[in-house]
Amino acid sequence: MKYVDEYRDPELVKRLAAKMAEVSRTPVRFMELCGTHTMAIARHGLHHLFPPTVEMISGPGCPVCVTATEEIDRAILAAELDGVIVATFGDLVRVPGSVGTLAQRRARGARVEVIYSPLDAVQLAAENPGDQVVFLAIGFETTAPTAAAAALAAQAQGLDNFSLLPMHKLLPPAMNALLSGPDLGLHGFLCPGHVTTVIGTAYYQEVVRDYRLPCVVSGFEPADVMASILMLIQQIEAGQPRVEVQYGRAVSTQGNPQAQAVMNQVYRPADAPWRGLGVIPDSGLDLAEEFRHLDARERFDLEVEPVGDPPGCRCGEVLTGLIRPPECQLFGKACNPVNPVGPCMVSAEGTCAAYYKYRRD
Ligand code: SF4
DSSP, X not given: OTTTGGGXXXXXXXXXXXXXXXXXXXXXXXXXXXXXXXXXXXXXXGGGTSOTTXXXXXXXXXXXXXXXXXXXXXXXXXXXXXXXXXEEOGGGGGSOBTTBOHHXXXXXXXXXXXXXXXXXXXXXXXXXTTSEEXXXXXXXXXXXXXXXXXXXXXXXXXXXXXXXXXXXXXXXXHHHHHHTSSOOOOOEEEEEXXXXXXXXXXXXXHHHHHHOOOEEEEOSSHHHHHHHHHHHHHHHHHTOXXXXXXXXXXXXXXXXXXXXXXXXXXXXXXXXXETTTEEEEEEEEEEOGGXXXXXXXXXXXXXXXXXXXXXXXXXXXXXXXXXOGGGSTTBTTTBOSSSOSSHHHHSTTOHHHHHHHHOOO
């Protein structure tokens, strides 16, 4: 397949690894900000190819993982209401809240439908006029425009039985929170290709200006990731931090203006709770005034109390690069993919799931 196969070429990956070993002199610690990068590194064993000078740590880039326990509790509360169908992406049904999971509620009769696109939720509402459909609007800037488009579609169709539970998160405020938190000894960021496709690269210029940390926007195939890390190393060795885009086949500096426009039409920035990072100002999205009637929190009584992580679970530290999954005492024992304790073991992009499946270092 054009634009994919060439980035999976093992010979190219080996050549990039050799180049890394040749140019890397300074010990460096980079953070990958996207769960898809975490999974790509683990699945393809790329960490075995890094020179000993290069360390990669994972950040808060998995949308399911950063969802706070109280947000899961609120979704469960919605699923327990008579006449409500909760529509959600698949990973979320197995994430434990403080009162169990959506999957457990579904087993007891709650109506929880797994969907593949926000527009599926709109269709569900159209097909079930006697029920209320609550769509769990989760994800970063990548998925927020599609949820916004679903809100517009429901409005255009005159559906009064569709609402959203806003759970979106925004990447730049989370990066700011990370950078103003405990010193992680970072030397640069492997930046997410998908999010940057929407938001563009302007924010990373601020990171370079304020923190002198290189930022490289990377694709997701093995050669993409290796080439991007090589670019980070070259910036460090040259002493010239800057923003570079390795994923040029999808990312432009200005991002996607249409996606930004639909997101800005439907949503407004709002404070949001993050697992591991607490409440970060303006790091989430609430519905704008003219779409407030589509907010499930307004339509139903969905009050919940903030709660902490499950006992013993250290997802918050995993998500902020403070520990690696094997440092959690529950890893691979009480917590495993069949019986996950925290979201980092549930999600297909979760760091704990990546380590459990592919690595134990
Ligand atoms: S191993 Fe399980 S309990 Fe421990 S941090 Fe990861 S998800 Fe949480």
